[in-house]
Amino acid sequence: MSGTHTRYAGSSQGYRGRNSTADRALDILLLFADDRLALTAGEVATHLGVARSTAYRYLQSLTSNGFLTENEDGGPGFRLGPRVLDLARLARKGVGLSGLARPVMRDLVRRTGHPALLTRRAGPAVVCLEREEAGHTLRLSYERGQVLPVNAGAAALVLLAWAPPGDLDELLAGPLPRFTDATLTDPDALRGRLAAIREHGHALGRGELDPDVIGIAAPVRGEDGRVVAALSVAAFSPRVPDTEAPRFVAAVREAADELSGRIRDAAGTG
Incomplete structure (x- = not known):
């Protein structure tokens, strides 16, 4: 790994x-x-x-x-100029999101026993905003503050799946990096994978970013319904056999829905 x-x-x-x-x-x-x-x-x-x-x-x-x-x-x-104000607004928004997410992530770790990650897209990359540790060490390419491309890993693919069509076209126009043999770099194949993710409402990937690591991610939605982040867990792949994956998928999706609800509630009271 x-x-x-x-x-x-x-x-x-x-x-x-x-x-x-x-x-x-x-x-x-x-x-x-x-x-x-x-x-x-x-x-x-x-x-x-x-x-x-x-x-x-x-x-x-x-x-x-x-x-x-x-x-x-x-x-x-x-x-x-105004772009500096935009960045300041996004920074404040990101800090608020992390604060809302931390208790949800801690509960997700308790339910699954594996590290939880909160990520969001920043242009042509994905940024890990928060990582909640589990009781064991798992080496991952996603660390807090890490910046990575958008075509590898369940969390990144969730963010890419719900990206605006124009952004998606631009992101897939250039060459896509490969991290493992499982990384999708063909734009047409990746578009097909993203369509399936949107249909199922979550992403599950094995070894696409880190070998021997499974990632399960679901979208987090803002007050306007748009996807603003991805919530995920990562585990050593042999610890999550195919028969157990649905249980982890359900836990991640429920946590992402809970965080989405907290965001809506915060917007309603802010």
């Missing part, structure tokens, strides 16, 4: 590696503070140690993506 995790770590430099352009963009955003609500190209150039024209190019790139906006109150420079 650890071999897959190590192999992916070696091939994920696009996710984890340093990127000078991204680093410069983050440096610029982190310059903002309570006493510095606007930045000029000259200030950015001085901080980054680059030419003013280069700094302005970075600022324009951030502006075109909505992270900055040109100062509209007559002063020089750039202010934080």
Whole structure:
């Protein structure tokens, strides 16, 4: 099981590696503070140690993506843009979801005896928001905060199954990574698998992300009925024979429904 995790770590430099352009963009955003609500190209150039024209190019790139906006109150420079507010809203929403999920996940672990995971999609990847441990150690590629592609593992496939059609087309347009012999990388085959997941209301996968690991996942829905996350359990595959799988599927689906209800109740009282 650890071999897959190590192999992916070696091939994920696009996710984890340093990127000078991204680093410069983050440096610029982190310059903002309570006493510095606007930045000029000259200030950015001085901080980054680059030419003013280069700094302005970075600022324009951030502006075109909505992270900055040109100062509209007559002063020089750039202010934080609407995309930053969107990210702050999503961060608050994610924290709220984790808080609602933790007691449900603890109960799911008690019922199944296996680790429970809460994941959500973030663009072309899946993020593990929470992981509730069981009494035994199971090496998984999903750790809290882990970012992985969307085509492997029951939780990822649930999120992909209910992705908007336009997002799905875009996600399946490029090459899909393979983790084990069981990973689906053919877009047509994957579409068929996703249709079955939507029909059944859950995903069950064996060895698609980590060899010898079974994952069972169900969708978590927000107050508007859209799928906002996936709740799942992961187990050493021999511990969950086919005859026992329906019991675990029922437990995961009931937990996902309970969490969906908690989200609706929180929205109604918020």
